[in-house]
Amino acid sequence: MEIGSPMASMYLLGNPDHYASHTFANFPWRVYVNFVRKFWSDASDVPSEFREDIPEDSIALQNNIGQIVGASVVDNYCFRPLIYENLNLYEWIQCHQKKQLNNSERLALLEERANREEYMKDFTPSDIRSETDDESLSSFLEEDxxxxxxxxxxxxxxxxxxxxxxxxxxxxxxxxxxxxxxxxIKHLCIGKHTQRDTHGVYCDFTRLQNVIPNFIGGAIPRSDKGDREFYCTTILTIFKPWRNPEDLKDTTSTWDQTFTEHQFSDRQKELINNFKLRYECNDARDDHYQTLQKKNAEARGKKPRGNEYTWRKYDKF
Incomplete structure (x- = not known):
């Protein structure tokens, strides 16, 4: 009785209860960045006792046609279908959808994959990177x-x-x-993805216009303060396409050098500048607070000296 008839009719018809110009997609960015940082930390020559303690990705257990398998959001991107090879992580979060296939879809896609030599092997990210220049793979991508x-x-x-x-x-x-x-338009994951035979992935590129990634796990690090290498790692992980952390930089280059040499698009530069707005607003707030405190102290007859205040001495009448 508390629900109005318009709301009840929209529910029965399967229509949304509200309409907005933009929607949000959860983006646990630290999971991807920690995966990249842990790979390069393990590959470094620094002794294990001096390495930074980087948390590992938590894997969700799911029922996969009667079998319990682990599903990782990092694997979803690393083992994405070949047709989405050049999709960066930010765009992937915006437009990708992973759905469980019904029997007819699964059998059709498995039969199609079995008939193509590109899917006959268990690809690793490094194998995929070396195979992308082959003419057979190029023709496959055009037809897939x-x-x-x-x-x-x-x-x-x-x-x-x-x-x-x-x-x-x-x-x-x-x-x-x-x-x-x-x-x-569904495609199967490749490599050793635990759901490569049961789930299909498709990207709706119209979502690039009205879906905004919702960054979960804290704010993006600052570019002008703090750990510069951590900032460059984060930005490159988000905006540079990769399957393996080795794709992001060379072993002889630092993250700062790779960040400076990488050519970001105009849209990516705009987003990177937008990441700074939060810190610029906080700095402006702090500066205004300090200025206000100084004025209040002077109005009360105090002269600020560091974090302490001393009373002004007045001559006696």
Whole structure:
């Protein structure tokens, strides 16, 4: 009785209870950065007792067709389908979706993978990097799309986009068409991913415009203060495509050197500058607080000296 009829009708029709221009996707960025840092820490010549204690990724246990397997968000990105080879971590968080396949989808994709030599091996990230220059792999990537890009764009622009002026039934119909268009383009994970035979991955690139990664695990480190190497590691992990931590930098280069030499896109530069806004606001707040405290002290007849105050001496009348 406490639920209004519009809310009840939207629930029964399967429509969302609110509409917004942007949505958020959880992004546990420290998990990926710690994975990269731990790899390079183990690969260094520093004795183990002097190495930094870096926490490992926690693995979630899931029921995978009657078997309990561990699922890691890092593995989802490292063993992503070859078609998404050049997708960086920030874009991956925005647009990727991993769904469990039904029997018909799973059998069809497994049969398709068995017929291609690129999927006949258990790839490791280093093997994948060395195979990307082969002509056979290049031709495979061109053919491994269920719908051509031109057809996808035309369908998206003409049949799946809706406006406020559309009637409700038209909006629902176009929404279903959009869901069908996105879900049919599924690909299997590669390598030693624990769910490579049971789950499919697809990327809806329209989500790049209205999905914002929600950084979980604290704020991004500062660029002007603190550990510079940690900051460069974080930014490169987020914005440079990689499968293995070795893809991010050379063994002879520091993270700062690699960060300086890497060519970021204009959009990535804009995002990196936006990361600084929080700290700039905090600095401005602290400066304003200190200025206000100084003015209040002077108004009360005190002369500030460090963190202490001394009373001004006045001549007696």
């Amino acid at each position: 799309i269920d719908l051509p890009d031109s057809d996808t764009e035309s369908i998206e622009s003409n049949e799946t986009t809706w406006s406020v002026s559309d009637p409700d039934e038209i909006i629902v119909e176009k929404h279903l068409r959009h869901e069908k268009l996105v879900t049919i």
